[in-house]
Amino acid sequence: MPGRSGPAIDGADEGGVYRQEDDYDRGMPYDPSAYPPFAVTVDLVVLTVRRHSLCALAVRRGESPFQGRWALPGGFVRPDEDLTQAAARELSEETGLRVHDPDVVPAQDNGAHLEQLATYGDPKRDPRMRVVSVAHLALAPDLPAPKAGGDANSARWAPVEELLRQDGYGRDGEQAAPLAFDHAQILADGVERARSKIEYSSLATAFCPTEFTVGELRRVYEAVWGVALDPRNFHRKVTGTPGFLVPTGGTTTRQGGRPAQLFRAGGATLLNPPMLRPEV
Amino acid sequence: MPGRSGPAIDGADEGGVYRQEDDYDRGMPYDPSAYPPFAVTVDLVVLTVRRHSLCALAVRRGESPFQGRWALPGGFVRPDEDLTQAAARELSEETGLRVHDPDVVPAQDNGAHLEQLATYGDPKRDPRMRVVSVAHLALAPDLPAPKAGGDANSARWAPVEELLRQDGYGRDGEQAAPLAFDHAQILADGVERARSKIEYSSLATAFCPTEFTVGELRRVYEAVWGVALDPRNFHRKVTGTPGFLVPTGGTTTRQGGRPAQLFRAGGATLLNPPMLRPEV
DNA sequence: ACAAAAGTGTTTTGTCTACACCCATGT
DNA sequence: ACATGGGTGTAGACAAAACACTTTTGT
Numbered sequence: 001m002p003g004r005s006g007p008a009i010d011g012a013d014e015g016g017v018y019r020q021e022d023d024y025d026r027g028m029p030y031d032p033s034a035y036p037p038f039a040v041t042v043d044l045v046v047l048t049v050r051r052h053s054l055c056a057l058a059v060r061r062g063e064s065p066f067q068g069r070w071a072l073p074g075g076f077v078r079p080d081e082d083l084t085q086a087a088a089r090e091l092s093e094e095t096g097l098r099v100h101d102p103d104v105v106p107a108q109d110n111g112a113h114l115e116q117l118a119t120y121g122d123p124k125r126d127p128r129m130r131v132v133s134v135a136h137l138a139l140a141p142d143l144p145a146p147k148a149g150g151d152a153n154s155a156r157w158a159p160v161e162e163l164l165r166q167d168g169y170g171r172d173g174e175q176a177a178p179l180a181f182d183h184a185q186i187l188a189d190g191v192e193r194a195r196s197k198i199e200y201s202s203l204a205t206a207f208c209p210t211e212f213t214v215g216e217l218r219r220v221y222e223a224v225w226g227v228a229l230d231p232r233n234f235h236r237k238v239t240g241t242p243g244f245l246v247p248t249g250g251t252t253t254r255q256g257g258r259p260a261q262l263f264r265a266g267g268a269t270l271l272n273p274p275m276l277r278p279e280v
Numbered sequence: 281m282p283g284r285s286g287p288a289i290d291g292a293d294e295g296g297v298y299r300q301e302d303d304y305d306r307g308m309p310y311d312p313s314a315y316p317p318f319a320v321t322v323d324l325v326v327l328t329v330r331r332h333s334l335c336a337l338a339v340r341r342g343e344s345p346f347q348g349r350w351a352l353p354g355g356f357v358r359p360d361e362d363l364t365q366a367a368a369r370e371l372s373e374e375t376g377l378r379v380h381d382p383d384v385v386p387a388q389d390n391g392a393h394l395e396q397l398a399t400y401g402d403p404k405r406d407p408r409m410r411v412v413s414v415a416h417l418a419l420a421p422d423l424p425a426p427k428a429g430g431d432a433n434s435a436r437w438a439p440v441e442e443l444l445r446q447d448g449y450g451r452d453g454e455q456a457a458p459l460a461f462d463h464a465q466i467l468a469d470g471v472e473r474a475r476s477k478i479e480y481s482s483l484a485t486a487f488c489p490t491e492f493t494v495g496e497l498r499r500v501y502e503a504v505w506g507v508a509l510d511p512r513n514f515h516r517k518v519t520g521t522p523g524f525l526v527p528t529g530g531t532t533t534r535q536g537g538r539p540a541q542l543f544r545a546g547g548a549t550l551l552n553p554p555m556l557r558p559e560v
Numbered sequence: 561a562c563a564a565a566a567g568t569g570t571t572t573t574g575t576c577t578a579c580a581c582c583c584a585t586g587t
Numbered sequence: 588a589c590a591t592g593g594g595t596g597t598a599g600a601c602a603a604a605a606c607a608c609t610t611t612t613g614t
Contacts, residue, residue: 037318038319038320038357039318040318040320040401077318077401079403079410080403082403083402083412116399119363119399119414121363123362130359132320132363134399213565215565230606231566232566232567232605233604233605235568236567236568255564255565256564256565256613257563257564257565257566257611257613258566258567258610259565261566273602273603493592493593495592510578511593511594512578512593513578515593516594517576533584533586533592536586537585537586537592537593538584538585538591538592538594539585539592539593540592540594541593553575562613563614564611564613564614565613566609566610566611566612567608569607570605571604573603573604574601574602574603575603578597579596579597579598580596581594581597582593582596583592583595584593584594585590585591585593587589
């Protein structure tokens with residue numbers, strides 16, 4: 001057992017405050033002074049598709065550190081709630097979205113998809129204290145407008161390339177300074193997760209309203225992947241994948257042209273065969 | 281903003297101890313009494329392939345709660361270390377394995393693969409206190425024998441089906457009681473991650489020694505997936521996938537039969553085309 | 561009439577599967 | 588000689604890409 005001097009009580013050289021045992025779960029009693037105090041938060045990567053581009057929800061920081069910079073929405077986990085509950089609460093507070101109930105299949109309640117993304121715990125990621133943040137990924141259909149704290153200037157949907165760009169300025173002169181903390185990394189990880197997951201799952205429907213056309217679903221894939229897809233092959237593939245889409249019987253011409261069939265998300269969550277992302 | 285009364289200071293009804301703001305990162309100063317105290321740990325799902333079956337490392341708990349039950353190895357995150365560092369330290373302490381340096385490609389240092397799995401934070405998952413555990417997944421080649429704390433009876437490699445079985449007994453009369461805490465769920469998630477990830481990545485080589493044959497790699501896939509694969513097609517596929525395997529020039533007859541070429545892991549991490557897992 | 565978007569059919573090209581068959585060693 | 592695992596060839600099933608072509612609306 002390399003680097004292990006004995007069966008406990010390491011870390012005394014950091015001030016003797018914490019007992020950092022290797023084997024906490026072999027029987028440490030509850031003693032608040034016996035473990036290092038961490039703050040645990042949830043941060044949210046909320047993605048949607050607006051005007052043919054993949055956008056994320058960003059909130060403006062009002063105070064130091066990173067005052068005035070954009071950040072991902074997030075907040076503390078409360079003592080009595082699960083991580084997923086905390087993320088769902090934050091999501092609801094920021095967007096008014098309810099989270100889709102996994103027991104209700106297919107997802108026809110217009111709720112958002114929410115899943116855990118990854119956890120970020122670099123000791124220096126927050127200069128104020130040790131914060132471990134459990135990032136979550138939420139996918140939502142296009143929403144009216146962000147309404148954060150009543151302050152219209154404090155939250156917005158921004159294209160992810162703009163939020164991840166470290167140089168230059170955004171579309172309307174918005175300064176494109178890097179996101180606060182390690183949120184650029186979190187956002188990049190969330191986008192990558194979404195990009196890969198719509199390949200082999202029916203997740204792309206989470207970006208669509210309850211009823212949608214094949215063309216609208218295709219524009220979701222095109223926006224998330226940043227590629228152009230052949231409408232004919234896409235149509236054949238998506239309607240031929242069992243359980244992906246169920247026709248509602250209705251049609252719409254809201255996209256112009258010939259009336260298109262309306263579909264709802266089917267019960268399938270895993271697509272077989274998968275949607276293939278074109279090569280680079 | 282449904283359910284939101286104002287721009288902060290919720291949670292006072294839980295005793296007024298913590299300020300559970302929605303927007304901690306908009307400027308809360310460091311005040312230890314201002315956030316709920318969480319313990320943060322890492323738990324490890326360490327997988328290997330032994331005797332044609334997928335095995336995980338389990339340690340015996342010496343004290344309450346769950347005294348005498350098997351659990352996953354784990355421990356506290358120290359105040360000055362990253363989550364990955366904590367997991368690598370625990371892995372080294374439990375197995376002596378070094379973690380493969382991601383800068384050294386291909387992985388020829390016999391190090392283990394280590395990645396973050398998911399985070400578990402149910403308020404009741406540990407009866408003693410609020411513990412948020414960041415689980416990690418480690419994949420290792422077959423190892424001599426576990427050496428945990430010098431006590432040979434306190435750690436073992438066990439087939440994952442045995443550890444996940446909630447009824448009956450193990451192979452050598454070992455009681456198959458459920459794993460402690462929520463570790464059965466964590467193990468199941470880790471196994472599922474490994475099973476899906478060897479499909480589209482070169483991760484399966486992490487179960488092999490530095491040099492290995494195509495047959496040995498095939499037996500890894502068979503053990504992890506629990507299926508039989510056609511040796512001829514597997515050989516063609518795996519040697520035909522660019523960057524997956526690099527021949528070393530040597531041969532071996534350690535499996536009997538005709539001498540087989542030896543390979544090292546190639547630089548590729550993502551396999552294209554992927555290895556296809558046979559249908560159920 | 562024309563543009564625009566929705567769908568269908570067909571050809572070509574490639575990959576997966578199944579299995580016949582040969583190769584090189586140990587006993 | 589024969590068992591054992593390693594490796595190649597090949598034919599049929601199947602899926603994907605490319606694209607010609609028809610359908611149904613709005614203007």
